[in-house]
Amino acid sequence: MAQAFTKTMARNIFYGGSAFFFLLFLALTFDSVGQLPNRDNRAALEGAVGEQVAKGKILWEENNCIGCHTLLGEGAYFAPELGNVYKRFGNSKDGIIGFIKSRPANGIPGRRSMPQFNFSDDELDAIAEFLKYVSEINAANWPPNIQG
Numbered sequence: 001m002a003q004a005f006t007k008t009m010a011r012n013i014f015y016g017g018s019a020f021f022f023l024l025f026l027a028l029t030f031d032s033v034g035q036l037p038n039r040d041n042r043a044a045l046e047g048a049v050g051e052q053v054a055k056g057k058i059l060w061e062e063n064n065c066i067g068c069h070t071l072l073g074e075g076a077y078f079a080p081e082l083g084n085v086y087k088r089f090g091n092s093k094d095g096i097i098g099f100i101k102s103r104p105a106n107g108i109p110g111r112r113s114m115p116q117f118n119f120s121d122d123e124l125d126a127i128a129e130f131l132k133y134v135s136e137i138n139a140a141n142w143p144p145n146i147q148g
């Protein structure tokens, strides 16, 4: 026999549903907060980042690399993602340094090219150290592919 859907039943579903999803929300919040300490970059928090990394970060900012590139997804979409460029170049600082030195790539018409920045060897090392450091951040395997 079909039973009427009463107001009481509707209210119970409303309160029950609200309570259930509120508790689920709390559980997920606690879970996230509990996982953060394992994913924080302790070295960075304790100020133990290498001097070259810090210098590379400053160069990164002063030269507005983010105006063309993304870093872990943040930035402009003109040029490749650089959060994983260290891995893309075969875990090689030399690859990054050589690349930056060799720009602009003339001779390929219509292709976007990166400008020449005329960095010193020390500055190039600092930038490469910074990009190496970024590639080691636990970003839950993001970006999902190795391409830029």
Ligand code: HEC
Pocket (backbone or CB within 6 Å): 059, 060, 063, 064, 065, 066, 067, 068, 069, 078, 079, 080, 082, 085, 088, 096, 099, 100, 103, 105, 112, 113, 114, 115, 117, 127, 148
């Ligand atoms: C005016 C835009 C622009 C700026 C600013 C810029 N880049 Fe680039 N960059 C590019 C473009 C375009 C490419 C890819 C094409 C190319 O040059 O071969 C590239 C490629 C790269 C690559 C190689 C990526 C790959 O996967 O092949 C690295 C490393 C890089 N840039 C680092 C930097 C750093 C570090 C800075 C800041 C000092 C910077 N870029 C600033 C436009 C820019």
